[in-house]
Structures are given as structure tokens and as C-alpha cells.
Amino acid sequence: MTDIIKLGLIGCGSHGCGNLLPAINTAQNAHIAACVDIDESKVKRTVADLGIENYYLDYNEMLREIPIDAVVIALPHAEILAAAMASINAGKHLFIDKPMALNAADGQTIVDAAKDKQVKVMVGYCQRYAAGRMLMKQLLAKGVVGDIDLVIAGKGSGPLGGWLVAPSEQGGGQLLFLGVHITDQILWLLNDYPLSVTGEIQWHEKGYDETSSYIMRFPDDIVASVSLSMNTAGGLDFIEIFGSAGRIRADWPSNIVQVRTNAVEEYRHPATIMVSGDNSMMYGAQMRAFVEAVRTKSDMPIPGEDGVKVLRIIDAVFESNRLKRPVNFMKNTKNR
Structure with missing residues (x-):
């Protein structure tokens, strides 16, 4: 794996674009390679504003076509599981914003699948x-x-x-x-x-x-x-x-x-x-920790198991x- 971690963002809503994308940009070793959202006008606006090369309306297409190391998921709760499983099956490390799933059984499904595919999961408990x-x-x-x-x-x-x-x-x-x-x-x-x-x-x-x-x-x-x-x-x-x-x-x-x-x-x-400290510093620290864990192949600071416990x-x-x-x-x- 190269020193530059290539990321794909799934979900260009207010949290994904307003908080997580700017936070990812504070990580020196991160590059946002693609964004995904079912709202074409929203995802087009995102990539244009931030100079991102690729956008998709279907995350399965992104996972097939773009060589990325990890995926950041910022979706409505009911949509997280399917996107997480698709990303894991594609061999990508995962940052999943809280709560990571609708219930503990679905969360455990994600954790077990990640172990089987030897990829790592971090849950976005930014506080x-x-x-x-x-x-x-x-x-x-x-x-x-x-x-x-x-x-x-x-x-x-x-x-x-x-x-x-x-x-x-x-x-x-x-x-x-x-x-x-x-x-x-x-x-x-x-x-x-x-x-x-x-x-x-x-x-x-x-x-x-x-x-x-x-x-x-x-x-x-x-x-x-x-x-x-x-x-x-x-x-x-x-x-x-x-x-x-x-x-x-x-x-x-x-x-x-x-x-x-x-x-x-x-x-x-x-x-x-x-x-001293504001939301941008909190999100920035969180995303830098995720990128560094992927880059150094280290344990995730907030692993999927912690999300299941919650x-x-x-x-x-x-x-x-x-x-x-x-x-x-x-x-x-x-x-x-």
C-alpha cells in the first residue's frame, strides 16, 4: 500500500460533505478519489467545489472501477449495512459514521465480514x-x-x-x-x-x-x-x-x-x-486517526467491536x- 491513502466517500449529505470531507482534507496522506450519492446534482456540486476527479450514483460502480484503499460511509442509518458489506466484499477498509448499523446483530455482521476479508473498520464516534x-x-x-x-x-x-x-x-x-x-x-x-x-x-x-x-x-x-x-x-x-x-x-x-x-x-x-477546540478540530483528529491507521496497518482507534457494544x-x-x-x-x- 502506498503512503497516500485513496478514499471513496459514500454519502454527500450535510455530514459527509460538511464535516467529513473537510476533515479528510486535513490528513496529509489522504486523497479523495471519488464521491457517491444518489442525488446527481448534489454529487456533481461536491466534486466541482472540491476538485474531486470522479463521482458515481452507485457505490458498486465506484468499488469496481476506482482503485481505492478505504471507504468512508456517511449514510442514513438504514442504508449503512448494504454499503458496508459491498465495501468489505471489495476488500476496502471502512470508516462508518455512527451508529454503524440499526442494531447489534447487523453491526456484528459487519465486524465478522471485515475479519473474514482481513479489512478493518472504524466507527465515527467523533466526540x-x-x-x-x-x-x-x-x-x-x-x-x-x-x-x-x-x-x-x-x-x-x-x-x-x-x-x-x-x-x-x-x-x-x-x-x-x-x-x-x-x-x-x-x-x-x-x-x-x-x-x-x-x-x-x-x-x-x-x-x-x-x-x-x-x-x-x-x-x-x-x-x-x-x-x-x-x-x-x-x-x-x-x-x-x-x-x-x-x-x-x-x-x-x-x-x-x-x-x-x-x-x-x-x-x-x-x-x-x-x-480550546471546535467541531472542525474534532472531526479532523478523527479522520487523521483513521487515515493513519490504514496507512500504517495499525489497529483502528475506535474499532467496529466498540460500535457493536454500544x-x-x-x-x-x-x-x-x-x-x-x-x-x-x-x-x-x-x-x-
Whole structure:
């Protein structure tokens, strides 16, 4: 494989073209060889604006005709699986924007197929690269909260539209759109996996989950409580962690971190830290990490297995709401 990684983008919507393409362009060793979208006017405009040589309306044609090393998928949730499997069968490494699939079974299908074809998958949980959340993880490693006891998190937006308000089995709703993000953040920050999930969902009359809350119970009696809504004017995105020595909270996209602790002298008095960094830096760091992993044949920083773990929890929220009881996992899967 050459030092320049040739990429194909499948999906020229607002996220693919507005966030991921500019982020890819920050990677010195990346070259966007082709774009795909079923909307011809949109994909023509994309390649013209960015000087990309090739465009297609069908990703199967791109996979047959263009010599690329990897594929970036930014599609509506219900369309991800087919595009991922076609790319894997063509022998291409994959960046799949979250949630990677509609459910854990489909996510596992992608992971298993990638292993069979000896290609690698990265899932686009970009908030692991958000400046405030990265600082939060660093301070947790320093022991600012001591033994963790409680996590409270919330994420929301104003009313959604388009395919995001399709019925949940077609990929709509807050759980697959935003719930996966906040769930991944909690697993990453705690470096652990829950033993059980209890969820409650408020459904919109059109069949998508509008407001949800769920509790994850972890080993060592740690409890994480998450609330989601698509009726929060101005947006909502916070994680707050409490422990035996203090507490820490990180908000996004403001990247404001608040911390108070008895364990680290620097933060013995309440401190508010405004961390520099914006969305473009977050997406850029994410895509550079993907390109570098492909170029050096290294492990993906957010592998497909991590995406499946998140989807198992989202599946459990739906199941718990249906059964009106907690869903227990057979065993802790931290190292699976």
C-alpha cells in the first residue's frame, strides 16, 4: 500500500460533505478519489467545489472501477449495512459514521465480514476527540473523582426532520441518532461495560423514539443515568461524574469542563476550564486517526467491536421498554 491513502466517500449529505470531507482534507496522506450519492446534482456540486476527479450514483460502480484503499460511509442509518458489506466484499477498509448499523446483530455482521476479508473498520464516534471530553478522560485518569459512584448524562436537540423521524426500525429517533454518542462516551470514560440496562421510551405518534431515559448498572455499584430528547431548544450535551473524592462535568460543544476534588491540589477549589477546540478540530483528529491507521496497518482507534457494544445497549433500552423490566447481560463484556 502506498503512503497516500485513496478514499471513496459514500454519502454527500450535510455530514459527509460538511464535516467529513473537510476533515479528510486535513490528513496529509489522504486523497479523495471519488464521491457517491444518489442525488446527481448534489454529487456533481461536491466534486466541482472540491476538485474531486470522479463521482458515481452507485457505490458498486465506484468499488469496481476506482482503485481505492478505504471507504468512508456517511449514510442514513438504514442504508449503512448494504454499503458496508459491498465495501468489505471489495476488500476496502471502512470508516462508518455512527451508529454503524440499526442494531447489534447487523453491526456484528459487519465486524465478522471485515475479519473474514482481513479489512478493518472504524466507527465515527467523533466526540472521543472533543477537547473537553478528552480533558475529562485525562483528569479521571489522575483520580480527580476518586472511586466513581454515579454518572449523569443528557443529550438532546430541537425537533428533527427527514429520515431521522422515520420509524425507529428504519433508523429514526434519538436513540440511534444521539443516544449512541452519549453511550459510547460513558463506556469510553469508564472503560467498563454495564451489567444491566433499564430503559423507558416516549414514542412519537409517527413511530420514532422522541424522549428516552435509561439506567446502566456497572460493576462496583456504579450507576449511569442517561436522558435524551428531541424537544430541547438550544441543544443539550453534558456528562457529569461523581465519586468519593470529587466531581467533574464536561459540556459540548462549549468544551467547558468543571471540576472539584479533594484528591488533586490544583482543583481543590471549584475550577471552570474553557478548553480550546471546535467541531472542525474534532472531526479532523478523527479522520487523521483513521487515515493513519490504514496507512500504517495499525489497529483502528475506535474499532467496529466498540460500535457493536454500544448497539447492544441501545437494543437493550428498546427491549427493556417493551418488557417493562431490566435487561441483564450474560457477563461483563469489557474485554470482548
